[in-house]
Amino acid sequence: MTADPLHDRPSIDVLAIAAHRDDVEQTCGGTLLRMASRGLLTAILDLTQGEAGTRGTAGDRAREADEAARILGVSWRQALDLPDGAIENSLENRIKIVRVLRLLRPRVVILPYWQARHPDHAVVATLGYEACFLSGLTKVDTGAGPHRPFKIVYASLYADVRPSFIVDIAPFIQQRHAALMAYRSQYVNQAAGSSLFVPEEEIRERTFAEARHYGLLAGVRYGEPFVQKEVGLVDDLTLLPVQSI
Ligand SMILES: [Zn+2]
Secondary structure (H helix, E strand, O other): OOOOHHHOOOOOOEEEEEOOOOHHHHHOHHHHHHHHHOOOOEEEEEEEOOOOOOOOOHHHHHHHHHHHHHHHOOOEEEEEEEOOOOOOOOHHHHHHHHHHHHHHOOOEEEEEOOOOOOHHHHHHHHHHHHHHHHHOOOOOOOOOOOOOOOEEEEEOOOOOOOOOEEEEOHHHHHHHHHHHHOOHHHHOOOOOOOOOOOOHHHHHHHHHHHHHHHHHHOOOOOEEEEEOOOOOOOOOHHHOOOOOO
């Protein structure tokens, strides 16, 4: 997406940073939908363009990512040009992300969890964190003023880790699925790569089952899990969510 909403309002509320186009749709798309429904401005930064994928071209994925962004109601989405499958936590890459952070000035950044099967996902957790830190340093000169996000949370759907909290995505599960299926070159049943990819019906079954599992942990129908490094702070014990017994 190239539309620039920033002339209306100075900053994005929630920015999701991911290695690959379609990562966000799988791990925190329902959360972005929920935030947008609350009137918050959301954005997605994909770090690669998907040129290493078995199915479809980077051009296909760009069009599909725009369609998914429309379904998710995000205000801004772009992809950097980091090498797909070989993302490195280098100063050059950190600075590329700093430029985006200083443009969008997000309050909250969502990153992938730091332990992951795909090496790109694990690298992005650290690369993204360090970019958020650098972005706050005045002496790192990119031509834009410093900005450090207030909060970083880690989308942990594919990690074997107990989440810090769950976001209730029950009202948005169908829309989230539609955003994922916007990647037609990846997920619509086809011969190419059929030994690597699961059928369309199974994608639905798996993603709904995962959302159901995490929802149950928090007493809702469908949920997305997140880890935060900080300890929570409570103002009123009587307003704590999620029933204990
Ligand atoms: Zn990925």
